[in-house]
Amino acid sequence: MAFRKRSEHELNALSDDELIAYIRDARVEGALAEGRLALQVLVFGHWDLVTARLRMKLPAHAVEDTAGEVIASAITSSFAGESIGQFKSWLNTIMHRKIVDFYRERERTIDAEPLGSEHDDRPSLQPLSPDDAGYVETQLVIESVLGELRDDHRRVVEIIVFQARSADDACAEVDGMTPDNAYQIVRRFRQRLRAALEGDNG
Amino acid sequence: MGDAMAEIERLREQFIAAFEAGESPNPREFLTQLEGADQRELEALLDAYLAQAPRRRFDAQAFAASPARALVDDLDQSLSGVAGAWPVVLPRLRNAARLRRGDLVARLAEALVVTGREAKVERYYHEMEQGLLPPAGVSDRVLDALASLLHTTRERLREAGASPAAGGAVPHAALFARTAAPTDDELAAMASAPASAPEPEARDEVDELFLGG
Numbered sequence: 001m002a003f004r005k006r007s008e009h010e011l012n013a014l015s016d017d018e019l020i021a022y023i024r025d026a027r028v029e030g031a032l033a034e035g036r037l038a039l040q041v042l043v044f045g046h047w048d049l050v051t052a053r054l055r056m057k058l059p060a061h062a063v064e065d066t067a068g069e070v071i072a073s074a075i076t077s078s079f080a081g082e083s084i085g086q087f088k089s090w091l092n093t094i095m096h097r098k099i100v101d102f103y104r105e106r107e108r109t110i111d112a113e114p115l116g117s118e119h120d121d122r123p124s125l126q127p128l129s130p131d132d133a134g135y136v137e138t139q140l141v142i143e144s145v146l147g148e149l150r151d152d153h154r155r156v157v158e159i160i161v162f163q164a165r166s167a168d169d170a171c172a173e174v175d176g177m178t179p180d181n182a183y184q185i186v187r188r189f190r191q192r193l194r195a196a197l198e199g200d201n202g
Numbered sequence: 203m204g205d206a207m208a209e210i211e212r213l214r215e216q217f218i219a220a221f222e223a224g225e226s227p228n229p230r231e232f233l234t235q236l237e238g239a240d241q242r243e244l245e246a247l248l249d250a251y252l253a254q255a256p257r258r259r260f261d262a263q264a265f266a267a268s269p270a271r272a273l274v275d276d277l278d279q280s281l282s283g284v285a286g287a288w289p290v291v292l293p294r295l296r297n298a299a300r301l302r303r304g305d306l307v308a309r310l311a312e313a314l315v316v317t318g319r320e321a322k323v324e325r326y327y328h329e330m331e332q333g334l335l336p337p338a339g340v341s342d343r344v345l346d347a348l349a350s351l352l353h354t355t356r357e358r359l360r361e362a363g364a365s366p367a368a369g370g371a372v373p374h375a376a377l378f379a380r381t382a383a384p385t386d387d388e389l390a391a392m393a394s395a396p397a398s399a400p401e402p403e404a405r406d407e408v409d410e411l412f413l414g415g
Contacts, residue, residue, distance in 0.1 A: 012259050027281065039281075040265055040274050045257030047270040048226050053252045056229050056245055065294040068273045072290035073362065076280055080364060092253060105354060138246050162250045164218045190207060190243075197246065198239045 003029040011041045016087035020078045039075075046071055050095065057099050066102060070095045096139075141196045145189065156182050157189045210236065210244050217248060221255070224264070283333025291362040292331045295352040303327070306351060313347035319408050326412040337363030339413040 003025045006014075014022065019042045026035030050067045058066060074091040146154055152174050159170040160182060167182040174182075213232045220227040229248050233241050265271055279289040296306055307324040311317050329335035337360065345356040352359075405413075 008260060008262075016257065023281075036274070036278060039277060040270075041260040042257075043274050043277065044260050044265045044268065044270045047268060047273070048221070048258055049252050049255055052221070052226070052229055053249055056233065056249060062298075064269050065298055068269070068276070068294055069287065069291055069362070071273060072277055072280060072287040075277060076287045077364070079281060080286075101355075101358060105358075138242065138249070142246055142250055158254070161247065162254045164215075164222070164251055164255075193246065194207075194239065194243050197242045 003031060005031065005034050006038075008037065008041070011038050014038075016042065016046075017078075020075070020087060024079060042075065043071055046091065050091070053095065054099070058102055062102060066098050070098050073098075138197070142193065145193050145196050148192070149185075149189070152177065153185045153189075156185045160186050161189065206240050210240055210247070213244055214247050214251075218251060221252075224258075224261070279333050284336050285330065285333040286337065286364040287362045288330055288337070288359075289333040291359075292352075295354055299352050301351065303331075309351055310344075310347055313350070314343065314408075314411060316408050316411070319406070322406075322408045326408070335412065339415050341411050341415060344411050 006022065011019065011022070019038050023035045023038045023042070026032070026038065047067065050070055051063055054063045054066055054070075070091065073094050074087060077090065077094075078087055146157065149157065155174050156170045156177060159165050159173060160167060167179040170182045171177045171179060213235060217227055217229060217232050229245075232248070233245055236244055273290065276290040276293070277287075280287050283289060296303065299306075301309075303324070307320055307327055310327065311320045311323045314323070316323060326335060330340070340363075342356060345359045349356045349359055
């Protein structure tokens with residue numbers, strides 16, 4: 001199919017995977033400016049999401065470089081055909097790996113450098129999850145608690161808690177749901193999540 | 203627990219409202235208002251929200267002032283080159299290690315025991331940062347030395363250098379189309395170039411290190 005130039009407005013409406021396909025097609029056709037605009041839409045769209053997540057996991061000085069590496073790896077891998085579709089889940093996988101790598105490398109560097117060396121620019125505020133185990137654990141806890149829910153209840157939690165949408169949205173999407181029920185489901189999920197984070201898995 | 207849940211909810215809503223208004227709130231500023239399990243719960247909720255949140259709409263003005271702009275420049279180079287994410291990763295690692303390119307090259311040459319041939323090492327390293335040097339040809343010795351200088355690992359450098367497929371690379375015709383057509387004088391110079399070009403240098407140890415795999 002012939003390459004068709006799209007406006008910025010149209011590019012905003014494309015999914016991540018459609019954007020990547022568009023960038024690839026644009027480059028093959030020599031439409032470099034069009035490909036670059038789509039690349040800008042993709043990178044800008046994810047930049048704040050990735051940096052905000054990394055800010056919770058890494059010291060401040062490492063956030064932007066790691067974010068760049070995460071987004072670049074996800075895009076170049078998608079171009080290489082290593083990740084077919086689902087750009088976002090690939091981005092999540094790479095981000096997790098980079099966080100793990102960061103702490104492994106830091107462990108090695110700290111072992112190799114004397115305390116108080118001039119390179120020790122760690123922030124006074126330590127990472128909230130002090131190692132990759134903490135990060136993995138939090139992810140597993142959420143998945144585990146979500147996994148205990150029925151499909152319709154799980155969808156309600158995703159809409160209200162993770163997508164920050166209203167109970168009315170949940171009622172519109174989930175058959176037979178009422179705002180009161182949605183509120184109760186979310187409340188029970190939060191209580192269960194809290195218990196699981198405190199180590200009470202009963 | 204009711205009070206704690208209300209406080210977590212208040213902070214979660216505040217963060218999301220700021221984020222969705224187009225600001226870049228730092229989640230740490232919200233998390234540090236809590237402690238222990240409260241903090242972990244808010245962290246889990248914010249992370250889950252950010253993992254599912256839709257891409258931000260493109261805003262040319264915000265983009266121009268964002269670090270995302272430099273990333274796009276480097277990524278553009280990555281996608282045009284043959285060296286995966288090296289144009290993104292190498293300069294960032296070098297900056298994080300607080301090394302100027304000249305200093306890095308001098309130390310790299312020393313580590314590879316090729317002092318005196320820094321100019322050639324610099325040319326190859328420049329090609330690595332530009333994404334022009336095929337990673338398969340770069341030896342483990344070079345990557346080990348670089349990894350040590352850049353506080354990383356050979357594996358991470360290899361992984362970053364994984365190359366985009368042919369579909370990602372810009373065809374030669376497209377690259378040529380970016381430049382103006384050559385003038386008659388330039389065409390004449392091109393035609394006579396082979397006759398006046400110097401004999402190719404014999405391949406030495408530096409070439410082997412960067413091209414021989």
